Amino acid sequence: MHRPAYLHHLPSLHWLWLLALAALFLSVGMGMRDPWPADEPRFALNALEMLKTGQFWIPHRAGEPYPDKPPIFMWATAASIQLSGSVRLGFLLPSLLGALGTLALVMDLTRRLHGRRVALLAGLALLSSFQFGLQARTAQIDMLVTFFVMLGTYGLLRHALLGPARRWWFIGCAGMGLGILTKGVGFLPLLMLPLWTLLAWRRQAVPLAWRDLGLGIAVILGVVALWVVPMALYTTFSDDPALAAYRDNILFKQTGERYADAWHHVKPWYYYLLEVIPWAWLPLVLALPWLVPAWWHRARRLDARVLLPLGGLVLVIVFFSFSPGKRGVYLLPTLPLLVLASAPMLAGLLSRPRLHWLGASVLALFGIVFLAAGVLGALGLPPLARLAKHHGVVPWAWWSLLGLVAFGLLAWGRPRHGLLALAGWLAVFWLSWSTWGYQLMDPARSPRDLMAEIVAQTGPTAWLAMPDFDEEFVLQARQPMVQFGYHTPDDDQFRRAFAWLQEAPGERWMLMPQHRDGEIACADLTRARDLGVQNSEAWWLIPGSAFGACRGDREAAPLYIAPTTLAGNETASAELHDTRHQSRP
Template identity: 65%
Template sequence: MMATLTCLPTFTRRHERLATWLLILLALLVLGLGIGLRDPWPADEPRFALNALEMPKTGNFWLPHRGGELYPDKPPLFMWVTALGIALTGSVRLGFLLPSLLAALGTLTLVMDLLRRLHGRRIALLGGIALLTTLQFTLQAKTAQIDMLLTFFTTLGAYGLLRHALLGPAWRWWCAGWAAMGLGILTKGVGFLPLALLPAWYWLGRDGQITSLRFRELIAGIGILLAVVALWGLPMIVMTSLGDDPSLAAYRDNILFKQTGERYADAWHHVKPWYYYLSQVLPWAWMPLTLALPWAIPAWWRRFKRHDTRIILPLSAMGLIIVFFSLSPGKRGVYMLPTIPFLVLAMAPLLPGLWQRRGLQHLGAVTLVLLGGVLLAAGMLGKLGLPALQALAQRHDLSPWAWWITLGVAAMALLGWLKPRRGLLALTLWFAVFWGLWSTWGYSLMNETRSPNAMMQRVAAITGPDAWLALPAFDEEFLLQSRQPSVHFGYHTPLESQLERAYAWLQQAPDVRWMLIDQHHRDALECVALDEARDLGFQNSEEWWLIPATAVADCRGDADAAPLFVAPTSLTKTEVGTT
């Protein structure tokens, strides 16, 4: 497709518009394929689905809950949108991925529209294809994590600021950009990332090359951002500061301080070295655009010396965002997702020339050989019973050999058809094949091992649907998929306290109460008569026991050791595993 688009100057404006709409429809097909075929998968998806399900059932939309317990880690906007998606479709499977899909389509539209205004429709089409084929962008569009919606708002914020800087003055877009950053903060605290445009903007604006950045207008923009944040933040502070409930005060302090400044400056998990993104994330996250960097960097330098503001602004913002996240000790690969629209804005004008580079085409061919060859070899060796691969498959309860072989064969077939001189096109088409098989065949293979849907149905069949289930040391996916009334004892409560409370709760009604717990907690269950436990087998990387209340008769319980949380979603038997 990209090879065809390099000839777009001969197209009429009508054909170019048609190509734009066809690309958007293709994006809808690629990104939307597979919706309804799988359940929410850990780590984050079941948590946000739980948050969304509880909002309409409890009527508490302002302060998100997880299994009846306040969830203080993120603002609620993503949960609101997820709840709306589930309500409109009537199914978790259909609704939980809609926010990421719509956010990805919105991001694609914004990037293409800005490229069209800055460089013309041909470059906009090439940029749209580049964004759609970038690995991390498509992966997150198919994942119900919060970061795709964040990226939409940061892209909208950057769009508003860049429309004003490069095509303005455009005061409405200036205001819209700041409002979008406020919504981004209500999605995830770093919604202010488009502010990384300001240093280069100030530098360039002094010479009159772009719309000047004035202090008065900057103050007005900050005011808009703060006003949007205050729409949720001020009522939240009032609600959590009045009264004597310590959990509300803890929620306020966590969301305002621990999940923002402390999480950045003194992270307590995902601690990585400063070069983590440059060495371990961006090489795959920006693929296949990563392959073009050896040729793109000199071209960017030439444009920089010509003071091409259309390149300097997005490129500078992208670099500052990478530096910003690299300075924090806590790092996750998904934090780099907002850099991808900036990368595409900077690289799209170079794509017609880059596409003609023989070395880049051959590099694409080599990459395809490596990816396809590894999958083909792994699939065949796994099929033949290589012990290491068999152990890996057994650990994850998965046999992906035919799937991997098919992807490997597809890679070799595409390369044989298109030849190394069009290796980048072959790699791009292979990614399309990969996502098609990932969203269908891959979902069907992985859903049973990544979702406890079937296991929780077995639990309900053993206990009866009206029996109550205790979930100490729970993971959200088990609470989400529960088919019966369920309780837990605080997500962050120490295990010893959870078990003491669970024993007391089980002993109150031994005929109708059970406990589900993974077997690696065996050492903490010394008082339990494990000969009465039902072995449920392997699920989500653990072995599980279903223990009747009669098995804990000799255990010492403490009804006051920790709070008891009743999960509203399980009480109403919400349909989460089927459409």
């Protein structure tokens, strides 16, 4: 009995099983840890401020407008926290959903281009990729923006390779617009337009009409305008200079200036090729000696199913390499393109004995490193002992187990199944990372216990200042907390903090790292309380009365109050109203 024609477009049961398995695999450990620095506490704090203050249109961080990123990821995090009723569950949900959405789009497109069996292999290849597994378990923006970039790629390739499909082209353009509102780089699929045009000219792809190109760009800009236009109007006609500064920062500094003249994460041009791809694309990167000749062969045949994603892959790497500011996570959108470009060759790669030997060699290296580090650490090797003390984590048993698992898989699979053994070890690594690893690392990376100790010492109504603050401390605060402008020069922050502490020295305290004692040489440090080590730093809790000899300046910096002080606290609200009208540095 034949299936009706419309059912041929539905995913097979194997497809759904793989997505269900991926959801289970990627969600293991959710709820077991707090947000970890550097980025996770910031976005969780943005989301909580939205929920506490009702200010959704312009994200804030500890009371101060946050101009570094558009708001979609913060909206998604706020919605996830609200729906789940838990920060620990909600802050990771957007990345999980972004990963599953990306996986579904890659498998569906591969199925339509190459068949169900290849689609399953493509899904497994993406799911086993190291950077994909890492970012699916990390509450950074990049997994969600990768989903929107993949949605744009999906719509473009549906029209170019399986079209005409104008509806999917426009859906893809809407996805690109949402990607721009997530991190600014949602337009990456448009880098394939020149190659698409060339292939269409050679009759290897469906051409894109000029009218559809113009309408698609209008869709992208229209989606972006849904947030940008009201934001620009609100900030322009506001009498708050901080909001005008927010508008200029996010529209200009965080876009063109950040790309062309980056001020941090400056790396050489070869950074991605030599320092990111070797680990981020693992294990598929091991197949490049076989993939490159296969790609060349298909390029000579003008196989658009391979050339378009491969060209997009190369152009994304080139695009990010031209910017002086580089981070490994920027290459995450290349992984779906890599899998799409490799999909027709995946079955053949599994029959390559030398590739399996290469996989076995890499697994043996991992086994040696982890087992040696675990055993030597347990025996008290001084460099490893110092490392454990500095970070507050003792992982020797965990690392030893990972090493033993690696050798066990090698013994089971032998070198002739080395690639499969490596993929199995990566699965064990992520499962142990999301359980045992979370349990070990969370006390060291989350200051939850430290902030509870502070409120036990000061009382819940005492106010706490943190110059040059870190978001994870504000996120975990159990009492009223103030900061003095994230980008304010440190000297100005401390002078403003001194003035604030001297206004009510019996009720106010300062939290600061001990290595910055030079900033408070004027204070009576005999009254400082040693809080021990947290997040690889030793901390002091100092009462306001210790700063009587310090020269404060109320005009040196703004004063921002963290959102935990905004609900039901008339004094805090009045002080916040006054300080928001001060001049900004």
